[in-house]
Amino acid sequence: MSATTLEHAARASAARHRGSLHRQRLWALWGSYIALGVFVIMFLVPPFYTLMTSLKSSAEISAQSGSPWVVRHPTLENFWYLITYPNFQTYYLNSAIVTVATVVISMVIAILAAFSLSRMGFWGSQTLSTSVFLTYLIPPSLLFIPLFQIVGQLGLINSVWCLVLLYPTLAVPFCTWIMIGYFSSIPKELDEAALIDGAGYLQILWKIFIPVAMPGIIAATIFAFTVAWGAFLYPLAYLYTSNQMVLTVGIISDLIRGDVFQWGKIMAACLLASLPPILIYAFLMDYYVAGLTAGATKG
Amino acid sequence: MADGTSVPVGVIGSTRPVARPRSSMKKFAQKRSTIAFLLCLPLILLVAGFVVYPAFYAIYLSMLNKKMTTFVGLGNFAFLLKRHTFQLVIFQSCLFAITAVVLKALLGFIIAHLMHNIPGKNQRIWRGLLLVPWVIPLALSTLTWWWMFDPSYSAFNWILNQFGFDNVPWLGVGWIARICTITVNVWFGTPFFMIMYLAALKSVPEQLYEAAAIDGANTVQKLFFVTLPMMRNIIAITVLFSLIVTFADFDIVRILTAGGPQDMTHVFATYAFQVGIQSGDIPLGAGVSLFMFPLLAFAAFFVLRGVTKRTKEIAA
Numbered sequence: 001m002s003a004t005t006l007e008h009a010a011r012a013s014a015a016r017h018r019g020s021l022h023r024q025r026l027w028a029l030w031g032s033y034i035a036l037g038v039f040v041i042m043f044l045v046p047p048f049y050t051l052m053t054s055l056k057s058s059a060e061i062s063a064q065s066g067s068p069w070v071v072r073h074p075t076l077e078n079f080w081y082l083i084t085y086p087n088f089q090t091y092y093l094n095s096a097i098v099t100v101a102t103v104v105i106s107m108v109i110a111i112l113a114a115f116s117l118s119r120m121g122f123w124g125s126q127t128l129s130t131s132v133f134l135t136y137l138i139p140p141s142l143l144f145i146p147l148f149q150i151v152g153q154l155g156l157i158n159s160v161w162c163l164v165l166l167y168p169t170l171a172v173p174f175c176t177w178i179m180i181g182y183f184s185s186i187p188k189e190l191d192e193a194a195l196i197d198g199a200g201y202l203q204i205l206w207k208i209f210i211p212v213a214m215p216g217i218i219a220a221t222i223f224a225f226t227v228a229w230g231a232f233l234y235p236l237a238y239l240y241t242s243n244q245m246v247l248t249v250g251i252i253s254d255l256i257r258g259d260v261f262q263w264g265k266i267m268a269a270c271l272l273a274s275l276p277p278i279l280i281y282a283f284l285m286d287y288y289v290a291g292l293t294a295g296a297t298k299g
Numbered sequence: 300m301a302d303g304t305s306v307p308v309g310v311i312g313s314t315r316p317v318a319r320p321r322s323s324m325k326k327f328a329q330k331r332s333t334i335a336f337l338l339c340l341p342l343i344l345l346v347a348g349f350v351v352y353p354a355f356y357a358i359y360l361s362m363l364n365k366k367m368t369t370f371v372g373l374g375n376f377a378f379l380l381k382r383h384t385f386q387l388v389i390f391q392s393c394l395f396a397i398t399a400v401v402l403k404a405l406l407g408f409i410i411a412h413l414m415h416n417i418p419g420k421n422q423r424i425w426r427g428l429l430l431v432p433w434v435i436p437l438a439l440s441t442l443t444w445w446w447m448f449d450p451s452y453s454a455f456n457w458i459l460n461q462f463g464f465d466n467v468p469w470l471g472v473g474w475i476a477r478i479c480t481i482t483v484n485v486w487f488g489t490p491f492f493m494i495m496y497l498a499a500l501k502s503v504p505e506q507l508y509e510a511a512a513i514d515g516a517n518t519v520q521k522l523f524f525v526t527l528p529m530m531r532n533i534i535a536i537t538v539l540f541s542l543i544v545t546f547a548d549f550d551i552v553r554i555l556t557a558g559g560p561q562d563m564t565h566v567f568a569t570y571a572f573q574v575g576i577q578s579g580d581i582p583l584g585a586g587v588s589l590f591m592f593p594l595l596a597f598a599a600f601f602v603l604r605g606v607t608k609r610t611k612e613i614a615a
Contacts, residue, residue: 032416039410040428043486046443047431049454064452113342120335128339135350137599139547141568145575145585146353146360169349172342201334230436232550237576248438263446270439281434285427293498
């Protein structure tokens with residue numbers, strides 16, 4: 001009863017102040033837009049500068065006159081040079097191979113494990129779930145030196161295949177973690193019904209879990225892709241000839257020779273190399289964001 | 300989810316007091332857990348082979364001498380701690396991680412609030428634009444920053460010149476270089492905080508704000524007594540999480556300064572790379588990396604506690 005009187009009083013006072021409140025809201029709204037605009041400009045300065053530099057010819061960059069922020073004679077020569085440059089093609093191809101292989105391996109491992117951990121369970125499966133999460137917290141820079149020795153013993157130093165072997169350790173824990181979350185949210189009645197109808201576990205996984213948890217699978221795939229495409233430390237430490245390099249290290253070691261920086265080409269290469277993640281992000285932003293927040297909110 | 304969701308479905312039936320079904324039920328449960336274990340086997344092998352084994356191997360390696368022929372015990376650690384460069388590395392790693400995380404958390408919080416103010420249908424485009432730094436691979440966007448920090452004819456110095464200031468040697472002087480590396484990290488990591496906080500802000504029930512408004516709370520009071528307590532867990536998880544990632548960061552420092560000038564920007568990861576891979580002293584490099592472990596373990600413990608608590612909150 002007291003709640004209704006309070007509400008009533010609040011409504012009455014709101015009516016009295018509606019004019020000023022309305023104005024206040026409007027100010028807050030416009031203030032937010034302006035502040036957000038400032039932040040967006042600040043955050044987009046580097047990508048903008050990348051684009052501007054990539055459109056300049058080497059002559060325009062080395063002339064060092066006028067504003068570096070605008071391009072006076074836009075040209076696509078840097079992009080054309082890179083597209084026809086065999087080394088750059090190799091890097092792109094290597095990146096693509098490593099990424100696709102990593103995504104496939106990681107997703108298979110993660111989905112099988114998540115299905116088992118969220119639904120079936122065995123002795124020690126609780127501990128395993130926890131340790132999967134802990135593994136996710138281990139950064140690559142903690143173990144790259146012993147891994148250097150191990151990769152060497154396996155004879156995979158300076159071979160892209162060592163990345164296919166090592167990247168899953170970075171992607172699998174998080175993918176498993178999100179997939180456990182998505183699988184746990186599927187009602188148990190679904191697989192009970194399937195069990196009664198005589199379906200095997202792999203059938204249940206294939207016919208029920210994977211279709212129902214598709215959003216989670218897409219989010220996890222995007223994560224695995226991002227990790228494999230952008231990793232820098234492992235390829236820098238384990239690869240040293242240009243026929244084995246991937247994009248992130250290839251651009252740096254190939255286009256920077258001693259003190260000569262071909263900035264136009266470097267920036268164009270950065271743009272071309274960032275294209276796949278940006279395209280995926282543009283088309284699948286909601287899944288991307290879901291994957292990002294799942295780590296902490298899905299718990 | 301790590302809580303009791305892994306109770307096998309079929310085992311519930313085994314409490315029935317009939318003899319024959321029970322034994323077949325038991326067999327069924329046994330078969331079930333065998334399959335479950337087999338499904339997990341690839342994961343277990345991966346983690347055991349490339350995470351657990353290297354971790355112990357790192358401890359073993361760090362106790363050898365440079366040629367890896369004799370056992371020196373804790374000699375490498377003692378040697379590192381006495382070295383001035385390494386003391387700098389410890390200080391810089393902490394400075395880098397703490398400053399960057401605090402700034403990211405603050406900026407992320409402000410932007411998430413601004414975003415929460417504007418109508419939902421407009422949020423998509425703004426969120427899309429603000430997430431771009433997070434999407435570009437860090438190693439590549441750091442290259443752009445490097446070019447913008449160029450000492451002679453570069454983006455920032457040109458602007459300074461327009462206002463009549465001298466060129467600043469961005470990456471050539473210790474403290475300026477440190478600030479530059481932190482700036483790049485803040486630029487890269489703020490969108491992540493923004494997204495996490497925005498998701499958390501949206502989950503705060505509107506009724507709480509209404510109740511606070513009726514009780515006469517102003518904006519600041521609403522922030523401190525409604526928003527922050529409701530978001531406390533998410534903030535803690537995000538900050539600890541980011542602390543781990545930032546503390547172990549490699550890409551930014553490696554590309555921008557490679558540790559220079561005079562080792563004044565080295566962090567653990569870049570120093571370990573220089574000592575272990577470039578100079579070929581693998582045991583010492585492994586030792587440098589291992590110094591990260593106590594802080595990481597500390598942060599991981601609290602992240603795990605926060606996540607479990609949150610899972611229970613959601614379940615309740």
